[in-house]
Amino acid sequence: MISYNPKEWFSFIFQFHKGDTFRKLIPIMFGIGLYSAGVAWLEIEYWKLSDSSHVKNITVMHTMLGFVISLLLVFRTNTAYDRWWEGRKLWGALVNNSRNLAIKMAVMLKDPADKEIMRKLIPGFASVLNLHLKNADISHELFDDATLASDHYKHKPNQIVKTMMGRVDEMYRAGKLTGDQLIVINDELRSFLDICGACERIKNTPIPYSYSAFIKKFIFFYVMTLPFGYVFQLGYFVIPVVVFIFYVLASLELIAEEIEDPFGTDPNDLPLEKIAENIRKNVEELIY
Numbered sequence: 246m247i248s249y250n251p252k253e254w255f256s257f258i259f260q261f262h263k264g265d266t267f268r269k270l271i272p273i274m275f276g277i278g279l280y281s282a283g284v285a286w287l288e289i290e291y292w293k294l295s296d297s298s299h300v301k302n303i304t305v306m307h308t309m310l311g312f313v314i315s316l317l318l319v320f321r322t323n324t325a326y327d328r329w330w331e332g333r334k335l336w337g338a339l340v341n342n343s344r345n346l347a348i349k350m351a352v353m354l355k356d357p358a359d360k361e362i363m364r365k366l367i368p369g370f371a372s373v374l375n376l377h378l379k380n381a382d383i384s385h386e387l388f389d390d391a392t393l394a395s396d397h398y399k400h401k402p403n404q405i406v407k408t409m410m411g412r413v414d415e416m417y418r419a420g421k422l423t424g425d426q427l428i429v430i431n432d433e434l435r436s437f438l439d440i441c442g443a444c445e446r447i448k449n450t451p452i453p454y455s456y457s458a459f460i461k462k463f464i465f466f467y468v469m470t471l472p473f474g475y476v477f478q479l480g481y482f483v484i485p486v487v488v489f490i491f492y493v494l495a496s497l498e499l500i501a502e503e504i505e506d507p508f509g510t511d512p513n514d515l516p517l518e519k520i521a522e523n524i525r526k527n528v529e530e531l532i533y
Contacts, residue, residue, distance in 0.1 A: 266496040273495070274488050277468065281487040284472035289480065296477055303474030307467070314467060317460055318497045321452075325501035328447050329515070332507035336520050339374075339440050343367050343524045346433035347531040353426050354416070362412055364532040368525035370405045370437055375517040377402050378444055378508035402441045410434055444508065452505050464494045 288294050294301075350363045376383045383401050413430065416422045468491045475483045503511045 266499045267492070269499065270492060270495055274492060277491050278484050278488045280469070281472040281484045282481070285476050285481050285483055288473070288476045294477075298477075300473055301477045303470060304478075307471060307474065310467060314463055314494065317463065318494065318501075321457075321460055322497055322501045324452065325505040329504040329507040332444060332447055332515055335440050335443050336515065336517065338436065339371060340520065340524055340527075342433045342436045342440075343371060344527050344531065346430060347528040349426075349430050349433070351532045353422060353430075356421060359412075359416060359421060360532050363409070364529060366405060366409045366412070367532075368521070368528045370402060370409075371521040371524040373401045373405055374441055374444070375521045377441075378448055378517065379510065403438070406434060406437050409437075448506060448508055457502070460498055464491075464498060468494065 288300070347363070347367055350360065350367070354360050354363065373383055377400075413422065413427065413434070417424070417427050468487060471487045471490060472483050475486065479486060500513065503509075503513045507515045508517060
């Protein structure tokens with residue numbers, strides 16, 4: 246049975262996480278509030294528009310466009326979340342494949358030196374892939390193997406897999422692994438680069454700029470025209486209403502913008518470093 250804690254529920258409302266959009270939007274929300282106050286003052290105090298003014302009918306446009314903007318934002322957030330979730334599934338597969346390979350290596354290999362090599366290389370791939378996807382510098386201190394410290398290879402995940410394959414081939418030629426065993430572990434070795442390529446596809450294929458820019462412009466002009474029509478019904482209360490509407494619409498776009506690249510360093514991105522560390526702990530526990 247799932248327990249319900251009202252205090253915890255309200256904490257999500259009144260406490261702001263570092264990934265919350267509210268703090269990021271405060272300056273713009275403040276500007277929107279001032280703009281709405283200016284429009285309200287002009288219509289109420291300066292122009293003194295009556296209820297028969299055609300400006301009041303601007304709300305008809307908002308009613309028609311509200312449905313359109315909701316569809317666009319739903320599609321935008323769903324597309325971004327699909328990319329985030331696909332990235333999570335790929336790293337989940339990497340966790341499972343790393344464990345499977347570690348278990349097979351632990352059983353098949355008898356030489357402690359060979360086990361130590363695989364104990365380092367298998368979790369090393371996850372650590373290097375994490376840094377590779379973030380375009381971070383990969384320190385040579387991560388590995389003692391001279392082939393891994395070579396600057397000849399610019400694509401470090403490829404370098405790790407090639408080194409693993411080379412080590413496995415040496416073990417096979419030395420009679421430490423049979424041909425059948427080599428076939429058994431081949432799928433896990435191949436899956437590492439398959440996962441790497443799929444992650445690179447997500448990272449290097451962003452949402453088209455024109456589409457993202459159009460939604461931002463749509464939200465901006467939609468919100469900027471809200472005070473003109475709703476001043477007649479709300480008066481100066483139009484200020485918090487317009488600010489809140491902007492917060493909702495802009496937050497959805499901002500969240501989608503963050504999670505469409507799940508391998509970045511934003512608070513809402515995937516915790517790749519933690520996943521890589523869990524892989525290291527699992528492999529070290531399995532191969533000893």
